[in-house]
Amino acid sequence: MHAIQQQYWAVRDYLSPVLKESKFREHGRITPEEFVAAGDFLAYKFPVWSWEAGDASKAREYLPANKQYMVTRGVPCLRRATSLAYTDADEDAERLLSFGDSAAAGTEADEWVETHAGRRTNTDSDANPRIIDDIPDLDGPHEDDGFSAAAANLSLSETPDLDDIPDMEEDLEDGDDAAAAPSKVPPPPRKPSDATKEEVTNANLLSVRTYDVMITYDKYYQTPRIWLLGYDENGTPLVPEQIFQDVTAEHAFKTVTIEAFPHSASLQAASVHPCKHASVMRKLIERMNAGVVEEQKSQRKGGSKDNKKKWLFKRGSGSGKDDKQPAGEEEEVEGMRVDFYLVVFLKFIASIVPTIEVDSTAAF
Amino acid sequence: MTVVQFAQFSSLVQPTFWHELSRVKLDVLRLSDDSVPLTATYSTGRTIKDRNTGQDVPLGCNISVGGESFSEDYSPPPNSITARGVLKNYNTIEEFKNADKRALFNKLSDEIWDSIIQNHDVAALTRFLLITFADLKKYKFYYWFAFPAFAAQPLWEIDDDWTTPEAHLSQDQLTSLAEQLSPTPPPFFLVRPAQDNTVETAPVNEFSTFFADVPQQSQTIGFLDPSAQASAPGWPLRNLLAYLRAVHPEATQTVRVLCWRGDAASSRIGVLRGGPVDADKPSAVGWEKNVQGKLGARVADLAPMMDPKRLADQAV
Missing domain, CATH: 3.40.140.70 (Ubiquitin-like modifier-activating enzyme ATG7 N-terminal domain)
Structure with a gap:
């Protein structure tokens, strides 16, 4: 069934026309050109992001050959989203309130920072002890209900391998013996004098998962689409059940699914389904746009052109919007540029995968 | 030590x-x-x-x-x-x-x-x-x-602990270094002070010429450090030190090592002593x-x- 569905999606994707007209402010959708412009901006501003060509046979002709999708590797994920989920109903409401407050209070930049700050303080104030409790769980077997099955699965699949390994270990310990004496001291985790400190570092290291995050352009939905490949602290790839632990409960198993990555012949990755992206993005852009226009106007009046946020609407000339605008005051109040689209998109994604630090743009 | x-x-x-x-x-x-x-x-x-x-x-x-x-x-x-x-x-x-x-x-x-x-x-x-x-x-x-x-036998020892590079290089020198390393950092490099409070870098195989007139305490050997732990440099340094002891035994009794971690604030620097004395493998x-x-x-x-x-x- 799933295979048929995927075929259907592939055909639908093939048949749907490439969006030509810029509609990002009206519908939250973007054209491939705007995707490239926004991607260039993201890579320029935040060099952890870079363009990839992907599998040449899977290249989309409406995107430049060397700019098929964006990727950032090794995005850290310190704790599970399930640990945030405990701070449920009332706190979420609080968060929304503070969001509203800050929006009323002032500029768009504050508003965005506030959103994140709001969530942070919420978890800090109330859930902090509980979160600290949670950390040991991550090292040991996962006890979280709903995922215990997955965890059991895991340990089962790991035990037989343990049987395989001892032979090998004996085999090599012998081989390593000549070098064993010096090797005992240099690697940090072996040093007794360092014991207390090392424990701390190790404890921290152990709970850190990392993700490779990809952004592709979805031709059918005309929005960017996010893909996740996870690794645990040992670099072992995460299974789908483990990835869903890092997705907020509202989205796991619903909008986040494992699907074929479009720019590889065989790779499967977790992806946030883009069917609602356009409308969410439209709302976010509207909100931000109001702030940006406001700021641009006040800036215009004040004449303080050296504002440090200048790049936000002055830089770049790739988008069609820019060409249509006559120079002068009109341009100054054009609102949020499409270059900024992916930055906003990442903030939206950060709400779905709160513990994966995809949003390296928090400063803006 | x-x-x-x-x-x-x-x-x-x-x-x-x-x-x-x-x-x-x-x-x-x-x-x-x-x-x-x-x-x-x-x-x-x-x-x-x-x-x-x-x-x-x-x-x-x-x-x-x-x-x-x-x-x-x-x-x-x-x-x-x-x-x-x-x-x-x-x-x-x-x-x-x-x-x-x-x-x-x-x-x-x-x-x-x-x-x-x-x-x-x-x-x-x-x-x-x-x-x-x-x-x-x-x-x-x-x-x-x-x-x-x-x-290494005997083991390498460090004088004090690893510190931030400001302890050995000035702010301006570090800025100049960061500029030189930024687009494509080399895995290993040499650093010496230059005029106007800047630094010069060179590949490690130019060790003898590059450091010919540089006093030992101004020589710095740098490498791109994959480790992020405060007092543990990354694995590549081991073979670099082995290289230095084997190729330049007389000039590397003491080496100042810069662990470059992308920017000056997170990088570490330390003065190491020891290392092997003979040139056997x-x-x-x-x-x-x-x-x-x-x-x-x-x-x-x-x-x-x-x-x-x-x-x-x-x-x-």
């Missing part, structure tokens, strides 16, 4: 690597178990601020391979270093278990040593070995990495430990992400 401890490389295998290995195994290698050249990449060590506790958490000292590791003309992503290695894929789990790992390891460490002694070549200092068995029907991959590093270490912390193979079970049946099950 404390003994210098090094953060060992930990391997990070992207799923695309296993996909590509499956393809190579089926289409190219078939039943052959010849060595295949590979390219891995590492970049500067990173720390992440834990938003709940405010602590800086160091991330692992990662070296990663991906699908593109098999291609000959692989260009690394910006700000990362490539390391060359060999892949040996076995046809059965028994062959994999019984492989003469010591011979493979020694062969590679001999190659590294020869390149040091004969060519004075720093490009080949960071090498790796990967042995694998691919259970293609079950989508399970058994693998074991080795990152040969020469063990030191013994090498570096098999990666498995998840249980023992010397042993690891397994990547990709069935949940590759097996069409399992994927169909969870897609509801």
Whole structure:
């Protein structure tokens, strides 16, 4: 069934026309050109992001050959989203309130920072002890209900391998013996004098998962689409059940699914389904746009052109919007540029995968 | 004086690597178990601020391979270093278990040593070995990495602890250094002070000429450090130190080492003493430990992400 569905999606994707007209402010959708412009901006501003060509046979002709999708590797994920989920109903409401407050209070930049700050303080104030409790769980077997099955699965699949390994270990310990004496001291985790400190570092290291995050352009939905490949602290790839632990409960198993990555012949990755992206993005852009226009106007009046946020609407000339605008005051109040689209998109994604630090743009 | 401890490389295998290995195994290698050249990449060590506790958490000292590791003309992503290695894929789990790992390891460490002694070549200092068995029907991959590093005898010791580079270099010098390293940092480099409070850098094989008129306390040896731990430099430094002791024994009784971690604030600097006195080939270490912390193979079970049946099950 799933295979048929995927075929259907592939055909639908093939048949749907490439969006030509810029509609990002009206519908939250973007054209491939705007995707490239926004991607260039993201890579320029935040060099952890870079363009990839992907599998040449899977290249989309409406995107430049060397700019098929964006990727950032090794995005850290310190704790599970399930640990945030405990701070449920009332706190979420609080968060929304503070969001509203800050929006009323002032500029768009504050508003965005506030959103994140709001969530942070919420978890800090109330859930902090509980979160600290949670950390040991991550090292040991996962006890979280709903995922215990997955965890059991895991340990089962790991035990037989343990049987395989001892032979090998004996085999090599012998081989390593000549070098064993010096090797005992240099690697940090072996040093007794360092014991207390090392424990701390190790404890921290152990709970850190990392993700490779990809952004592709979805031709059918005309929005960017996010893909996740996870690794645990040992670099072992995460299974789908483990990835869903890092997705907020509202989205796991619903909008986040494992699907074929479009720019590889065989790779499967977790992806946030883009069917609602356009409308969410439209709302976010509207909100931000109001702030940006406001700021641009006040800036215009004040004449303080050296504002440090200048790049936000002055830089770049790739988008069609820019060409249509006559120079002068009109341009100054054009609102949020499409270059900024992916930055906003990442903030939206950060709400779905709160513990994966995809949003390296928090400063803006 | 404390003994210098090094953060060992930990391997990070992207799923695309296993996909590509499956393809190579089926289409190219078939039943052959010849060595295949590979390219891995590492970049500067990173720390992440834990938003709940405010602590800086160091991330692992990662070296990663991906699908593109098999291609000959692989260009690394910006700000990362490539390391060359060999892949040996076995046809059965028994062959994999019984492989003469010591011979493979020694062969590679001999190659590294020869390149040091004969060519004075720093490009080949960071090498790796990967042995694998691919259970293609079950989508399970058994693998074991080795990152040969020469063990110094006597051990290297550090005068004080590792500190931030401001202790030895001025702000302006660090800015100038960061500029020179920014687009494509070299894995290893030399630094000496220059006019106008700036610095000059040079490749390590120009050691004698570059440092000819520079007093010892102004010489700095730098490397791009994949470790993020405050007092443990990354694995590549071990072979660099072995190189320096072997090629320039008289000038490297004491070395000032800069662990470059992408920017001045997170980098570390320290003055090291000791190291081997004779020019014999030191013994090498570096098999990666498995998840249980023992010397042993690891397994990547990709069935949940590759097996069409399992994927169909969870897609509801």
